[in-house]
Amino acid sequence: MGEIILNSYGKINLALDVLYKRDDGYHEIKTIMQQIDLKDTIMLRDIDEGIIIESNQKGVPLDSTNLVYKAWEEMVKKTGINRGIHITIDKNIPIAAGLAGGSSNAAATIKGLNTLWELNLSQEELMEIGVTIGADVPFCIQGGTAYAQGIGEKLTPLNKFSNKLVLLANIDVSIPTAYVYESLNLDAKDNKKDINKLIEYIQKDNLPLLAQNMFNVMEKVVVSKYPILEKIKRTMMEHGALGSLMSGSGPTVFGLFDNESKLYSCKKELEKYVNKIFVCKTI
Ligand SMILES: C[C@](O)(CO)[C@H](O)COP(=O)(O)OP(=O)(O)OC[C@H]1O[C@@H](n2ccc(N)nc2=O)[C@H](O)[C@@H]1O
Numbered sequence: 001m002g003e004i005i006l007n008s009y010g011k012i013n014l015a016l017d018v019l020y021k022r023d024d025g026y027h028e029i030k031t032i033m034q035q036i037d038l039k040d041t042i043m044l045r046d047i048d049e050g051i052i053i054e055s056n057q058k059g060v061p062l063d064s065t066n067l068v069y070k071a072w073e074e075m076v077k078k079t080g081i082n083r084g085i086h087i088t089i090d091k092n093i094p095i096a097a098g099l100a101g102g103s104s105n106a107a108a109t110i111k112g113l114n115t116l117w118e119l120n121l122s123q124e125e126l127m128e129i130g131v132t133i134g135a136d137v138p139f140c141i142q143g144g145t146a147y148a149q150g151i152g153e154k155l156t157p158l159n160k161f162s163n164k165l166v167l168l169a170n171i172d173v174s175i176p177t178a179y180v181y182e183s184l185n186l187d188a189k190d191n192k193k194d195i196n197k198l199i200e201y202i203q204k205d206n207l208p209l210l211a212q213n214m215f216n217v218m219e220k221v222v223v224s225k226y227p228i229l230e231k232i233k234r235t236m237m238e239h240g241a242l243g244s245l246m247s248g249s250g251p252t253v254f255g256l257f258d259n260e261s262k263l264y265s266c267k268k269e270l271e272k273y274v275n276k277i278f279v280c281k282t283i
């Protein structure tokens with residue numbers, strides 16, 4: 001019986017703009033997605049039939065609502081192979097945090113089954129399966145740095161923006177992504193920043209200009225509910241972050257640093273009032 005262990009990396013959004021609500025109920029977005037080395041570990045083991053999901057984290061659903069369950073179902077549907085699987089999720093990425101924890105686990109499961117079942121499906125084919133599970137899954141399959149449009153599945157790879165120091169601060173509340181999308185005021189023509197400028201800064205590997213100009217139109221909605229996020233951002237900037245922003249639908253706030261000692265002194269200060277803090281790097 002085969003077994004495979006995979007890394008399941010998180011992501012942050014270096015920019016996020018929501019344009020309009022589409023007829024299919026999803027929203028047209030423009031976003032820059034960046035993989036980080038904060039990761040879960042996924043172990044897949046062949047069993048005769050059915051699916052067993054185990055995790056070290058009690059907040060992870062162990063039933064058909066787990067995105068890894070949906071990933072296995074889609075792969076069985078697509079290939080007609082009906083082999084069972086035992087999935088163990090060693091969870092480090094905070095849940096419902098805006099870091100694509102579940103999406104990343106689904107992406108790792110799709111890639112892992114492709115290997116375990118010797119399917120030889122292309123990355124394109126795996127991403128087409130991925131989008132049926134969630135808008136962030138195709139990016140989690142491709143990884144790296146990418147400009148995403150559509151619902152988040154139309155990806156244009158960007159130059160690697162790797163090895164940047166990231167400090168993540170997560171307040172322990174889970175915010176449904178759908179709620180944040182539905183709460184947006186899409187008519188507000190606040191002076192939206194130009195995402196094309198940010199793409200240029202990434203292509204030129206210009207961290208300071210990227211960090212000073214990154215934006216997330218979802219931030220206002222979530223900060224209004226949880227003002228502590230504003231305090232976290234201020235603390236990061238006061239401790240030398242080049243920029244600080246909420247990731248995706250939140251509530252995690254990240255800070256980009258170019259100096260490790262400033263990052264760690266910021267971490268020490270945040271530890272006074274935030275209980276989930278992670279140091280990681282872009283990859
Ligand atoms: C906020 C982001 O994380 C930015 O990367 C993504 O847009 C959300 O990706 P995700 O969590 O994988 O989203 P999904 O699980 O596919 O969708 C959850 C819900 O979010 C809303 N949703 C999601 C993506 C999108 N482009 N428009 C939406 O309106 C829909 O109501 C959907 O039912």
Ligand SMILES: Nc1ncnc2c1ncn2[C@@H]1O[C@H](COP(=O)(O)OP(=O)(O)OP(=O)(O)O)[C@@H](O)[C@H]1O
Pocket residue numbers: 059060061065066067068089094095096097098099100101102103105106136174177248249250
């Ligand atoms: N493998 C999984 N890991 C974590 N949560 C999962 C998983 N499968 C399903 N879920 C459910 O999905 C919800 C969203 O979890 P997830 O960690 O994917 O949010 P997220 O990081 O905000 O995702 P995104 O950034 O793509 O919006 C959770 O409330 C949880 O109940």
